[in-house]
Amino acid sequence: MEEQVNQIEQQALKAISSAADLHQLEDARVKYLGKKSEFTGLLRSLGSLSPEKRPVMGALINKTKQKLQHALVNRKTVLMNADQQQKIEAAKLDVSLPGKGVKLGRLHPLTQTMHEAKQIFIRLGYEVAEGPEIELDYYNFDGLNIPPHHASRDAFSTLFIDEHLLLRTHTSPVQVRVMEKRKPPLAIVAPGRVYRRDTPDASHSPVFQQLEGFLVDEGITFGDLKGTLTEFTQQMFGRDRKVRFRPSFFPFTEPSAEVDVSCMLCNGKGCRLCKGSGWIEILGSGMIDPNVFKAVGYDPEKYSGFAFGMGIERIHMLKFGVDNIRLYYEDDLRFLEQF
């Protein structure tokens, strides 16, 4: 019997180690350790042995069974690993193939720049307000201290609808509309489209976009204008930019200032972009003229404030080196997808 056990062990171990896959391994298990196997038969026949031999043989059979079970588990692990490996092999792919899904859209570059500019002021506590593009001449001119037939109206080559309606030439009318309705303190930015009767070329478009802003309260100073617009310019163009304020003229501000930023291309040394001056004009600004306050019923002795306006196309052009303003309204996807 002992011999028989050894023989089964030898055969079983051979069958286990030579099983090529999990099926063959299972077959081997059934054959050598299953309920109907020789081995099980041997176990059952233990009863017929003498009481002295019984424990000896029982121990031998159990030991062998454990050995075989151990061999089975080991072989199973080996085969499972191989099986998984095979599946992995089969599933290999070209990881460089294009992905699936819908291509994302983009926001228009002017929307992005407008958002950026607007957000800087919103973080500084400003509100957003809007006004009509087809505007009454009162709000576009008279209310902003630009009387009828005044030479300074010519600076805004205006597109008219009729005698008193026009396409607003700047976003400044929003100042008058907001101030007519509300009392200080006010801190407002007004984004929107404006129109000029300009022949289109690389730097002129009859339609373009401005962001207007103004702040009115008691005790607002020119120093506050400088601080606010320096902060804006450096957030927009970088902390390393220098900012300068140059006296200028706008009918609705007094004193008025153009805001220049040190040239981003040559860093102020002078180049083609800044026409050799080292400075680039980016904003018009000034202290709101007392006549504008009077027109909306504010007391200019009590309140003061500043206003500013900027062209969004110009800022985007400067930041990205775009050389033709017409690209913004042509909507060539090859242009739009660059931003």
Place this chain on the structure above:
Amino acid sequence: MRVPINWLKELVNFKQSPKQLSELLTMGGLETVIEEGGALEVDIIPNRADCWSIRGIAREVSALAKAPLVPARSALVEADKKAASVVKVEVRDKKLCPRYMARVIENIKIAPSPDWLKQKLESVGIRSINNVVDVTNYMLMELGQPMHAFDAGLISQGTIVVRRAEAGEKVKALDENEYELGNEMLVIADPEKPVAIAGVMGLANSEVRSDTSTVILESAFFDRVSIHKTSTNLKLRSESSVRFERGVDWVAVEEALDRGAALIAELAGGQVLKGKIDKKAGNRKPKVVTLRPQRVNQLLGAKIKPAEMTGILKRLGFGIKGSKISIPLYRAADIEREIDLIEEIARVYGYHKIEATMPNTSFAGKKVDVLDLFHEQVKTILTGCGLTEVQTDSMVGPVDLQKAGLDPDDAVRIANPLVVDQSLMRTMLAPSLLKVIQHNRNRQIEDVFIFELGKAYHPDKKQPKEKWVLSAAVTGSPFLSALDKMQADYSYLKGVLENLLARFGLKNVQFEPAEDQLFQPGRTAQLKGLGLLGELHPEVARQYDLEKTVCLFELDLDALFAMTRGKSKYRTLPKFPSVSRDIAMFVPAEVSYQMIVDLIKKTGGSLVEEVFLFDRYKDSQAYRIVFRDPAKTLTDLVVNEKHQQIVKAIESKLQVRIRR
């Protein structure tokens, strides 16, 4: 304006280099660059009428560089004969001509100007004509006072009449062109005929000729607004009109007359007759304004000493008596209030010396612009759905509207358009998007997924209506990879729209069949109160030369905004499980998906949580109904009963055959 440095040196004694000078002027408010040929190019801002001359710039240099002005020298010798015996002046409109001065110079000989004068005029780009006209131009450029010389022999009865033109009066100006005048325009005339369009240009009939022996020299002050209107209406600008419409110097009117007369006599060898004609409506005196030094510092946020303020004003030519500041007449056009003086002080003091601060203000009452925020959200969602934002011109041409079947008469019309293609305000955005697709298609870009959020304009009583509109247009494949073959069609864009609406909590917006000239019949839906969605009508597609399927929607965004307010609400998450049942059926063409879903929801009542179509082949459709009771676990008994009611309702009310 071109300012030769040598000429400037005659008027002000400065030591600065051209580079320093241009920097000084620029930071003082007159943007200046250095030009070739020893000159500066100075950009004169519109309010600085006083700077339209070399002397004006000299005054600025004097104030900014603390350099002394050089006084002008002129030796006028008058003859015994009186000017009044040769010329009489009658000003009939004193409002449009508050001051008219004239002198007479006799026995002159017209000749070319001496070289120094020729060169001087050349250096500012003026062609030399003769020794009389050149003198008037010399005074114009140096003092900013326009002058005119008439041949006295051509002035009938030696009488100058300053009057309004007669309506329709036709004249031939020195530029050889004929102009038709209006009765709001001022002319210089003699008793028979106009001899000059006042302040704008002289006429050929009275100009100085080679045989002229007596000239009447005019120096006047005309109303700014009137000159501006005349010059604008005639589309005629001149060196004179540019200066008059900004305002000339009351004092220089006389100064130019005297210096001009003396110089003509010197160069053309005649005699200046005794006396000058000076017809004026009162005398102008410098206006006096009170300056409060503490107000200056309060508004600027600066600490400028009062003595420094008065020092600056003194250098600019202002008179000072304590706090009373008198404004020189050459600054009368731009300075009349304290605030104007504050600006003068600030710019000469230097903006750079004023400390930058942040405003100390309260944010009481400030609020978020929810509409602006909504627009940004809409744009962000659509880009996430694969659409790229475009921005198109709000001005369109009649053809753009007609192509899309729209009537140009419904659009707001621009009275003075630059071109006909930009003569109307768009009434819809979709036609502009089709143009963008065409533009890109012509550049071999076949997959175009775009939207625009912008305004459409409609005529209305007082002021046109401006409405926010959202429009989208898609064509081609939306996918990253060309391996995915699906092309965008109606259902693709409907999906985008459903995503957008769902994001704002609008789950039950109905898409109903609709017809519209822009869209293909049978592939068009109307969203009540919002707008239309559909595939482009083949006829319209042909107009834009588009062959592939294009799908569009255009929505009233203001209406959508109103619908979205307060839509998002919190509901507790369900505590009990749901049960679902499927129904398969054969659906005839007249029965829509919407009809089936509506009927299931109506019949199932509050127990039906969700219904969706999960299989569809030819006329066979399969729906899944999800039942849930928020208060307890549903039993099969309840669900089966509800489900049977639904099956019966579909069979009896929709003539749909249920698959069992």
